[in-house]
Amino acid sequence: MSTISEIANKANVSRTLVSRVLNNKPGVSPENRKKILSVIEETNYVPNGLARALVMQKTQTIGVVMDELCTSFFFDLISGLQDAAEEMGYNILFCSSRSHIDIKQKYVDYFAQGRTDGIIAYGSNLTDQQLFRSIVSKSIPCVLVEGNLSNCNVNMVQLDNFKGAYNATKHLIELGYHNIVHVTGDMNYNVSLERLNGFVQAMQDFRIPIGQNSILYADYYEKLAYQQMRKLLEAGIKPDACFAGADKAAFGAIRALLEMGYSIPKDIAIIGFDDDVPESRDIVFPPLTTMRQPLYEMGRASVQMLVDSIKNPSQNSQIKMFQTELIIRKTCP
C-alpha cells in the first residue's frame, strides 16, 4: 500500500499537490497534474479512507444494525435504506446481530467509534432498551426503526401497529364476523403487544366479548401458529375469522385450517399482517388478505431522518409514524 507521500516523492511535488489532484481541486499546473496522475496510475495508489475520514471528521457512511439479514421480511426495508443512501451520497454498512444482544452492542459500539456518521438500528425487542440508551448517550446521530424508547430524545421511525391491528379487526367485525381469534406474537416484542392491544380495543369498542379462546398465544412464525390453531380446532372451537399478527403466522393457521377441512374464506376469513408474502406462496395458499407495512418507505425515511440529524445535530429529535394499509386479496373480502 503506497501513501500520498510516496506519490509526492515519485512525482517530485509536495503532498498538497497530490491531494489537490485526488480531489479535483484547482491550483495544479496541467503538466504537474498529468505527471501526478500517471504516477498514481502506475502505482495502483488508493488514498487511505481512514486517514481521510479522520482529518475530515466525516465518513459519509451509515451503519445499520439488524437482528437478521437473510429474511425476506427485511427486503423492502433494506431496499429503501439503500436507495435513499445512494441518492444522498452515503455508503451503507450492514451488520447482523442474529438476535444476540451482546453482538448487537458490539457492532453499535464499533460504528459509534467514529467509523460512521450515524447509526440506524432495527429492534422491536424489549431487551434492546438498554442498548438504545447507550447509543443515545454517546450522542452520535441515530434512528431507531420499530424501536420504542420512551422519555428519550431520539429519532424514531415507527409503524402504527395498534391502529393497524385495530383496523384489521374492525374490518372483520364490520363484515359480520364476531367469533374472531387473534394469533399473537412473542410477548417480549413491542409489536406483539401493540397488535394485541389493537385487537382487544377493537373488540371492546364493538362490544364483542373476548373469551379465553379468542387469543392464541404464539410467535410470528409458521410452526407455533399452526400448532396452536390445530389445538383450538381439535378442542371443537369453531372461529369464523382469524386475525394473525404476522403473515407467517397466518400461513401456519391456514395450514391447520385446511388440514381440518375448512374452506377459506367460505368457512373462515383470514387477515394477516406485514405483507411479507414471497411470490411463491400464491401457488398453494390462497392469496392472503393482509395489513401492509410500508417497509420501503420506512427505510427511506430512516435514512432521510438520519442525514437530517447528521447535518443538523442540534435539532430536536423527530418521530415519524407510518400507517398500515389493508390489502384485500382472497382470504377475506
Add this chain to the structure above:
Amino acid sequence: MSTISEIANKANVSRTLVSRVLNNKPGVSPENRKKILSVIEETNYVPNGLARALVMQKTQTIGVVMDELCTSFFFDLISGLQDAAEEMGYNILFCSSRSHIDIKQKYVDYFAQGRTDGIIAYGSNLTDQQLFRSIVSKSIPCVLVEGNLSNCNVNMVQLDNFKGAYNATKHLIELGYHNIVHVTGDMNYNVSLERLNGFVQAMQDFRIPIGQNSILYADYYEKLAYQQMRKLLEAGIKPDACFAGADKAAFGAIRALLEMGYSIPKDIAIIGFDDDVPESRDIVFPPLTTMRQPLYEMGRASVQMLVDSIKNPSQNSQIKMFQTELIIRKTCP
C-alpha cells in the same frame, strides 16, 4: 465527542497513561488508573476507531460483498462467516450490491481503502471478472466465494458444481430413469454452465442420448422453471425424471407437474440442487430430494482462508473446493 487528550487533561496526566488504561496495559499507578477511569466514565468517552486503526495499521474487520442480503439462500453462508469471524476476533461488515456491478465496485473500493483488513466477495456472475481482478491488483487480502478467476493468484472457495450435477444425474440414471430433463440456470452465471456440463457429461458417460427436450433453459427461480416445464408437458413430452439446477427451479417444475396431474415421485422423480428449502415448504410440496451445498462450512472456510492470508500476506493463494451431498427425501428415492 471527546478525545484522549481531553481525558488526559481532565485527569492531569499524559495521553500515554490514558492509552495504557484503555488497553489494559501496565505502567499506571493504581490511583491514576482509578482517576482516569472515572474521568472516562463521566465523559462518556469512546476512543476513536479510525485513529487507532490508522496507527495500528489494522482494523480487525472483514468486509463482505454480497449480491443480495435478504435471501434465504445466503443464510447458512452468512452464519458460517459470522461464527468464524467471531471466533477469530474479527468484525464483519456486509454490503449488498443488489446485483449492480457498479455498486459492487464502489463497496469493494470502499473496503479496500484501508477500512478493512480483507475482503470476501461472493459472485458467480461472469461480469464480476473485471471487478475481482481490480481487487487482486490492489493486493489487499481477499477471498472469492463461488467466483472463478483463472490465471490469477487469488484465494477461492468453490463448490464442485460439475461433480454435484454429475452425481445427481448419475443417481437418476442408476435408478433406471433415462428420460431425464435438466432445468438450467441463467447462462451468464458460471454455476449454471458447470451444472449443465455435469448433467451432459453424466448422460454421455452412460450413453443416454440428449435430445432437444432434455434441457429446459430457465433461470434458478420458480417462475421461469414453471413456465418452461409447463410448456414441455403441454407439448406432449413426458419425462420420467428431472434434475433441476436449483431448488427454487425444482419447485417451479414440481408445480407445473402437479398441475398437469403428475404424481411425484411415482410418475416422475425430481432432484434439486442447493438444499435451499425454507422450513415451510414441506407443508405443501413433497420434501425435495436435492444436492446439498455445505454453505455454512464454505462461509467458515472463507474467513479462515482470509485471516490466513491477512496474517501471512506473502503465502501463495489457496483454493478450496467443496463437494455436494445427496440428500434423499421424498421426490426421488
Add this chain to the structure above:
DNA sequence: CAATTGTTGTTAATCGATTTACATTTACAT
C-alpha cells in the same frame, strides 16, 4: 553506600490524509 532494577511518568514520532498560511512566479495594467 553505590549500583542495579523496577515502576511510573512524559515527550515526541508516527500513521496518511486535508487544509491553512504563506512564498514564489507569472502576467498584466499603469
Add this chain to the structure above:
DNA sequence: ATGTAAATGTAAATCGATTAACAACAATTG
C-alpha cells in the same frame, strides 16, 4: 519600471490514537 492580481507551489498544523525512547524516582541488592 513598478504595483497588483492570479496562478502555482511548499511547509507545517491538524485529526486522534499508539508506542518507542527516555527521565525521574523508589526499592532492592551486594
